Amino acid sequence: MTEKKFDYYIQGEKDKWEVIIGLEVHAQVLSKSKLFSSSPTKFGAEPNTQVSLVDSAFPGMLPVINQFCIEQSVKTGLGLKAKINLNSVFDRKNYFYADLPQGYQISQYKNPVVGEGEIILDMPYGTKKIGIERLHLEQDAGKSIHDMDPDNTFVDLNRSGVALMEIVSKPDLRSPDEVNTYIKKLRSIMRYLETCDGNMQEGSLRADVNVSVRKVGEKRFGTRCEIKNINSIKFMQMAIECEAKRQVELLENNKQIDQETRLYDTKKNTTRSMRSKEDAHDYRYFPDPDLLPLNLKQSLVDKLKKELPELPDEKKERFIKEHNLSAYEANILVAEKEISDYYEEAIKECDKKLATNWIIGDLFAVLNKKNLSISQSPVSAKNLSALIKMITAGKISGKIAKDVFEKMQDDNKDPQQIVDKENLIQQSDPKELEKIISEVLSKNQDKVTQYKSGKTKLFGYFIGEVMKVSKGKANPQLVNEILKIKLK
Amino acid sequence: MVNISDFSLAKLVSGIKRKDFTSEEVTKSFISNSEKSKKLNVYITECFEEATKSAKNFDKKKDYKGLLAGIPIAVKDLFCTKNIKTTAGSKILHNFVPTYESTVTNNLWSEGAFLLGKLNCDEFAMGSSNETSFFGNVINPFKDKLVPGGSSGGSASALAANLSPVTIGTDTGGSIRQPASFTGTVGLKPTYGRCSRWGIVAFASSLDQAGPMTKNVEDSALLLQAMSGYDPKDSTSVDIKVENYSSKLTDRVKGLRIGIPKEYRVDNMPSEIDKLWKKGVDYLKDAGAIIKNISLPHTKYALPAYYIVAPAEASSNLARYDGVKYGHRSKGNNLLEMYENTRSDGFGNEVKRRILIGTYVLSSGYYDAYYLKAQKVRQLIKNDFDKVFNDVDAILTPSTPSAAFKIGEKKDDPVSMYLNDIFTVPVNLAGLPAISVPVGYDKNNLPLGLQLIGKPFDEQTILNLSLAIEKSANFKRKINVWWN
Numbered sequence: 012m013t014e015k016k017f018d019y020y021i022q023g024e025k026d027k028w029e030v031i032i033g034l035e036v037h038a039q040v041l042s043k044s045k046l047f048s049s050s051p052t053k054f055g056a057e058p059n060t061q062v063s064l065v066d067s068a069f070p071g072m073l074p075v076i077n078q079f080c081i082e083q084s085v086k087t088g089l090g091l092k093a094k095i096n097l098n099s100v101f102d103r104k105n106y107f108y109a110d111l112p113q114g115y116q117i118s119q120y121k122n123p124v125v126g127e128g129e130i131i132l133d134m135p136y137g138t139k140k141i142g143i144e145r146l147h148l149e150q151d152a153g154k155s156i157h158d159m160d161p162d163n164t165f166v167d168l169n170r171s172g173v174a175l176m177e178i179v180s181k182p183d184l185r186s187p188d189e190v191n192t193y194i195k196k197l198r199s200i201m202r203y204l205e206t207c208d209g210n211m212q213e214g215s216l217r218a219d220v221n222v223s224v225r226k227v228g229e230k231r232f233g234t235r236c237e238i239k240n241i242n243s244i245k246f247m248q249m250a251i252e253c254e255a256k257r258q259v260e261l262l263e264n265n266k267q268i269d270q271e272t273r274l275y276d277t278k279k280n281t282t283r284s285m286r287s288k289e290d291a292h293d294y295r296y297f298p299d300p301d302l303l304p305l306n307l308k309q310s311l312v313d314k315l316k317k318e319l320p321e322l323p324d325e326k327k328e329r330f331i332k333e334h335n336l337s338a339y340e341a342n343i344l345v346a347e348k349e350i351s352d353y354y355e356e357a358i359k360e361c362d363k364k365l366a367t368n369w370i371i372g373d374l375f376a377v378l379n380k381k382n383l384s385i386s387q388s389p390v391s392a393k394n395l396s397a398l399i400k401m402i403t404a405g406k407i408s409g410k411i412a413k414d415v416f417e418k419m420q421d422d423n424k425d426p427q428q429i430v431d432k433e434n435l436i437q438q439s440d441p442k443e444l445e446k447i448i449s450e451v452l453s454k455n456q457d458k459v460t461q462y463k464s465g466k467t468k469l470f471g472y473f474i475g476e477v478m479k480v481s482k483g484k485a486n487p488q489l490v491n492e493i494l495k496i497k498l499k
Numbered sequence: 500m501v502n503i504s505d506f507s508l509a510k511l512v513s514g515i516k517r518k519d520f521t522s523e524e525v526t527k528s529f530i531s532n533s534e535k536s537k538k539l540n541v542y543i544t545e546c547f548e549e550a551t552k553s554a555k556n557f558d559k560k561k562d563y564k565g566l567l568a569g570i571p572i573a574v575k576d577l578f579c580t581k582n583i584k585t586t587a588g589s590k591i592l593h594n595f596v597p598t599y600e601s602t603v604t605n606n607l608w609s610e611g612a613f614l615l616g617k618l619n620c621d622e623f624a625m626g627s628s629n630e631t632s633f634f635g636n637v638i639n640p641f642k643d644k645l646v647p648g649g650s651s652g653g654s655a656s657a658l659a660a661n662l663s664p665v666t667i668g669t670d671t672g673g674s675i676r677q678p679a680s681f682t683g684t685v686g687l688k689p690t691y692g693r694c695s696r697w698g699i700v701a702f703a704s705s706l707d708q709a710g711p712m713t714k715n716v717e718d719s720a721l722l723l724q725a726m727s728g729y730d731p732k733d734s735t736s737v738d739i740k741v742e743n744y745s746s747k748l749t750d751r752v753k754g755l756r757i758g759i760p761k762e763y764r765v766d767n768m769p770s771e772i773d774k775l776w777k778k779g780v781d782y783l784k785d786a787g788a789i790i791k792n793i794s795l796p797h798t799k800y801a802l803p804a805y806y807i808v809a810p811a812e813a814s815s816n817l818a819r820y821d822g823v824k825y826g827h828r829s830k831g832n833n834l835l836e837m838y839e840n841t842r843s844d845g846f847g848n849e850v851k852r853r854i855l856i857g858t859y860v861l862s863s864g865y866y867d868a869y870y871l872k873a874q875k876v877r878q879l880i881k882n883d884f885d886k887v888f889n890d891v892d893a894i895l896t897p898s899t900p901s902a903a904f905k906i907g908e909k910k911d912d913p914v915s916m917y918l919n920d921i922f923t924v925p926v927n928l929a930g931l932p933a934i935s936v937p938v939g940y941d942k943n944n945l946p947l948g949l950q951l952i953g954k955p956f957d958e959q960t961i962l963n964l965s966l967a968i969e970k971s972a973n974f975k976r977k978i979n980v981w982w983n
Contacts, residue, residue: 064599068819070592071579071601071698073733103815105861109834114818164834166823295861297870300704300812302734 015135019186020227023259028224030255031232032184033144036197038176038207039151039215040083046150046174047074047117054213058156058167066172068112073301076101080174081305082315083206084124084148087176089316090200091143093128097307101148105295110153110166118177120296123147124305130180130200131324132192133342141193142181151175176207182221182232187248194218194244195346196323203322203348211242220247222254224262233258234268238275238282250275254282326351334363343371349385356392361399369395373416389420398426411435411483439486441493444477447485448493451476462498470494503528504661508570508718509745511664515569522569525664526554529571529615533662538982539638541653541662543576544584544617553613565611566725566745573663575654576617577624578604578709579698583614587700588622588632588650591820591827591845601698602730603667603709610725615663619653622847623817624674624702626650627919628909631849636906639682640978641945645903648678648919654712655682659976665713665722669699671706672805673899673923676935676950679712680898683937683946683976685719685965686712688923690956691930692737695730701816703809704735706927714976716936716966720744723958739956747959750967753787755960758891762798763922765900771941772897779895779938779949782971783964791891795883800876801925806917807860807873808928813850814857820845852913881929884952893960894952896922898935902945922950932958936965937974944977 021028045052048065065072088095102120125146132139153171157164178197184190198209198216209216223235238254241247254275258268272291273282298304321329323345330341330351344354344367357366374395378388398415401407407415407430418429430436438444451473452459462469477490503525506514514520530547550571557569579585579597586592604614621631629637629652637652639645640660647656651668655678658666668675670688679686687710694709701707711722724745729738759780764773784790822828822841829844831837846854860869887894900921909916926933932955935948949968953961 067824069597069599069825070585070587070595070700070819071597071696073697075732075734105815105818107818107821107838109821109823112819112824114821115815293863295815295858295863295866297811297815297861297866300735301701 017134017136017185019188021224021255021259023263025263027227028255028259029227029229030185030251031182031223031225031235032186032190032251033182033221033235034180034184034190034193035219035221036178036180036194037217038087038178038197038201038209040080040148040174040176041205041207042077042080042083042174044077044079045172046077046080046148048172050172052173054215056169058165058169060169062168062171066112067168068114074117074299076302076305077174080148081124081307082311083174084146084176085307085312086204086315086319087178087201087206088125088128088146089312089319090204090206090322091125091128091130091146091178093143093146094126095307095312096122096124096126097309097312098122099124099147099305101299101302101305102296103299104149106292108152108155109164110155110168110171112153112168112171116150116152117299117302118149119147124307130193130196132189132196133338134189134192139189141183141189144179144181146176146178149175149177182223182235187251190220190247190251191244194247199323199346199348203320211244214242217242218247220251222251222258223268224255224258233262234270236268236270236282237272239272239285241275246275246277249277249280250282253280257282334358334367336367340367340371347385353385353388353392357396357399359396361396362403365399365402366396369399369416373413377420389423390416391423394419394423394426401426401430405437405439405486406430407435407437408483408487411437435484437486438481438484439489441489444485444489444493447477447480448473448490448497451480452497459498470498473498504532504664506664507715508567508665508713508721511570512566512568512721516563522554522557522571523551525569526550526571526615529661529663532660533616535983536660536662539640539656539660539662540635541619541637541657541660542573542616543586543588543619543634543653546583546614546616550613550615557611557613563611565609566721567607568611570612570664571615572607572612573615573618573654573657573666574604575620575651575666575668577620577669577700578667579700580604580614580617583617585617585700586634587624588620588634589846589850590633591841592700593633593827595826597698599698602695602732603699603726605698606726606728607667612725618651618657618663618666620668621650621652621674622850623700623813624650624669624671624707625813625849625853627673627677627916628904628906629653629678630906630910631847633847638982639903640980640982641682641903643981644906645945646681646906648681648903650674651678651686651712655679655684655686658682658684658712658714659978660980665711665718667709667722667726668712669702669707669709670923670927671702671708671809672927673920675710675712676898676923676933676948677919679935680937680948681903681946683948683974684712684714685716685934685936686710687719687723687934687958687962688926688932689723689727689958690737690932691927692735693727693932693956693958695728695733695736697730697732703812704816705812706805706809708927716962716969717745717748719934719965720748720962723962737956742959744959744962748966749963750786750970752783752964752967755788755893755964756791756891757783757788757964758791758793758887758894760793760795760798760887760894760896762795763896765921768897768900769941772900772947775939775947775949776895776897778972779968782968783895785971786967788964788967793887793891793894795880795887795925797876797879797883798925801880801928802917802921804873804876804880805920805924805928806856807869808877810853810857811861811870812857814854814861817846817850817854849913877928880925884925884929884931888954892954892957893964895964896950896952898922898948898950902941902943902947926952931955932961934961934965936968937976938968938972939974940977946974946976
C-alpha cells in the first residue's frame, strides 16, 4: 500500500479549514443486571417487564452498586490503556423528565472511574493516536413513546437504570474517516473485552459529536457545537461534514459560532439548533448521598489486568510476527474478534498464507454478498481449513477448490464429502495422465506440428484440452511436466 | 386500677410471655386509648382491626418468641408498610400504598411485633412542630394547643399519651430527640448506618436515621436492638454486630468521662435549661462519672451547614414525586404543566421552601459557596467530635433550647423554628448516636430533656448514662388525660 497524505480540509471561499472533532460515546455495559438494581437488561422485552422498585424510584428505594458493571468499566479502561482511578464518586445529575423516574440520573461527574487513555487508529496515512479524556459509569434513562396514543405519552422503563459507559475522547479527531475508524476500533476493543456488544441498531452504542473548525495553521480551538444522539456512523460522518461547512461559512462571513447543542436532520442533511448555552440545563451535580464513594483495590485492578484478553493491537503485532502477515492483512483479520478467532481456528491445520487469502478474498466476498457476519459464516473455519489442506496435499486443484467452496456454502458442507461424492479428486497418476495427454495430442496432430515448428504458445492450448478431458481434475503441474516431455 | 397500657415495653413483653395477659388484651388496651384520643390527631392511618387480628393470631401460637413478642406498635408514617398507605405526611403521597415493607419495620415484625397504625409527622419529616403535616397538627398531651415537636410529633404524642407501647421515628436533624424532649419521653438517634434506611421515605439521605422512641431507657435499649442491623440493600448501612443492648444495660457509669461543651451554652438560653443541665452533671458526678469541660469550636456553624446540606439532598430526593408514577397528580396540558401543578398542589410550604433552598445551593455558580462550603464545615464539625472523643466517652448537653411551644407560635418564623434544632443538628452532621432523656420541668410544667452524645456505634454507653440519669432524676410524666 502506498502511504497517502491526510487531506481532509474544508475549503471555504477564503481559507482552508481544519475540522476538530471530539466524541462522547455511550456504550451499554454488557451485564445481566442493571447498574444499581437486580433487574435484567435483555433487549427487546415487553415494555415495563424489566423494572424493579429501584428502577421506578419508589419512595425509600436505594441504589446498590452492581460490582460486575464496575469491573466491566475497569476492564474497558484497561483496554484503552487508561488510568484507573481507585477512588471515584457517583453523582446525581438532576433534571426532570417523564422517563427519568428518580428525577436525577446517577452518573460520575468530577471523579470518574477511568481517567486518560488512548486508542490507536490505522489510517491510510499512518497510525494516529487519539486521546481518551475519561470513562465514567452512569444509568440509562427509560424511553418515552410519543406515537402510540394521540393524547398521551407512554413510558417504558426497561432501559431505566441500565449501566452505560460514557467514553469521552480528546478533540483529536480531524475527519469523518477518522471518526469512523475510531468508533469501529473502540467497538472492536470493547467486543474483544466483552464489555459492550457494540450493537448500534439496538442502541448499545450511541454517540454525541463535538465539532469545531479552525484555519489551517491556527493553534487555538474554535467554538464547538455538540450534535446529539446520532445512531449510525454514516449519519455521524454526514453530520460532521455539514456542521463543519456551516461553521466555516459563518466564520468566513465574520459571524460568530454560538456554543450550543444541535440536532442533525438526516433527511435534509442539515443541523439545527436544539438549545443554546443559555438554555442549557443546570444539572446541579452533587455526590449521591445514597452511595458511598467507590474505592477499588489495586489488587482487583491487577487481577483484571492479568485476565485481560489479547486486544486488537497486540494481536495484530503477533499475527505479523508469527504468521508473517502484512500489516494490511493483519488489520483486517483482527478488526473483529470473531474474524481473528476464525482465522486462528482455520490455520491450526492448514497453510497460513492460503488461509489468509481465502478468508480475506473468497470468504469475505461471500459474507459481503449475503450480508452476514463472520459468526454467521456459511462455511466453518474447520471446513475451510479442510478444503485448503486438500489443495496443498494436491488432492484437488485450486480451480476445483473454488467450485467445492461454492458448494460448501450450502449448509456448511464437508469439502471431503463433496469431493468424494462428485469424484473431484485430482488426477495425479502419471499413467492415467499420460493416457489423456496422448489422446489429446493424437487428436491434434496438426497443432503438435505447429508447436514443434516454433509456435510454443500452443502449450497452453494443450493444457486446456487435457483439463477439459479430465473435467478439471488433472494435476496441472504433472500435466505440465508430462506435456513438456511428450512434446520434445 | 392498673392499666396495661401504663406498662413499659419490657414489662409487656415479659407479661405476655408469662401469660399474665394476652397480646389481644394489650392491643385492645392501646386501641381503646387511641379511640378516646382522636383529638390529639396522632394517627394518619389506624390499623386497629388488623392489629387485633394479629394479636389474636399471636395468642394462638405455641411459643411466644422474639424481643417484641405480641406487641402492637404504631410507627411514623415515613416507614413504608406493605399494603398500608404511607404518606410521609404529604398530600403528594396521600394515596400511596407501598407493595413493600421497610427493613426497620420488618425487623420489628420479625421480633414478634405487629402494626398498630401510621403516625402523623411533619411533611417529609421537614419541621420541628408537626405543623407542616398535610394531615393537620398533632397535639402535645401535656397541654392543649401545644406542639409535640417534630418531625416525629405523632410518634412522641402517641407514646406520651399511652396510645402505643413504643414507637419508632426518624431523625435527620433532631426529629426524634426534640419531640422526645417536648413530651417527656426517651428518644434515641442511632449512629448513621446502624439502622437500614431501605423503605423509609427519604428526606436527607446522608443524615436520616431511624430510631426508637420509648417511655424509658430500658425500652429504648430493647427496641434499638430489635430494629438495628446491617442491610445489604442500603449501601450506607454498616456491617457491625448489633449489641445485646438490654442485657448489657447498666447504670454503673463510674469512671466514664463526660464532656460538657462550652459552645452549647447559647445566648438567651432560659436559665431553667442551664439549671437542668447542671442537674444532669450532678447526677452523673454522683454516679461516679468524671466531668470534663470540652470545646467543640465549630458548633455555631452546624445549623447553617445543616440548612444547606439537608435541603440540597431533599431537593433531589423529592424530585421523584412528579405525578408520573404514583401518588398525587394534578392535570396539565403538557408534561411541564402537569409537573408544575402536581408539585405546587402536592407539596406544602415548608417542603417547597426547602426544595427552593436546596435547588439554589446546588446551582452552578453557587455550589462552591454553599454546598461545598457546608460539606467542609460538616467535616470540621466531625473532626471536633473525633478530637474530643479521645478524652471523653460521651457528651452531655440540653436536648432543646426551650420546652414545647404553642401551635402557631413559630410558624411564620422559620429561623426561630430552625433554632430549635441547634443542639441536635451537629450530631446528625457528624453521624453520631445521641439520646434525649427526660430530666425535669420548666416553670410552665412542661418537660425538658438532656442529650447524651456517644462515639460512633457506642449506643451502649449513652444508654447506660441515660439509665443513670433516669434513675437519679426519677422523672414522672405528669399528664392528666384532658382530651377525652
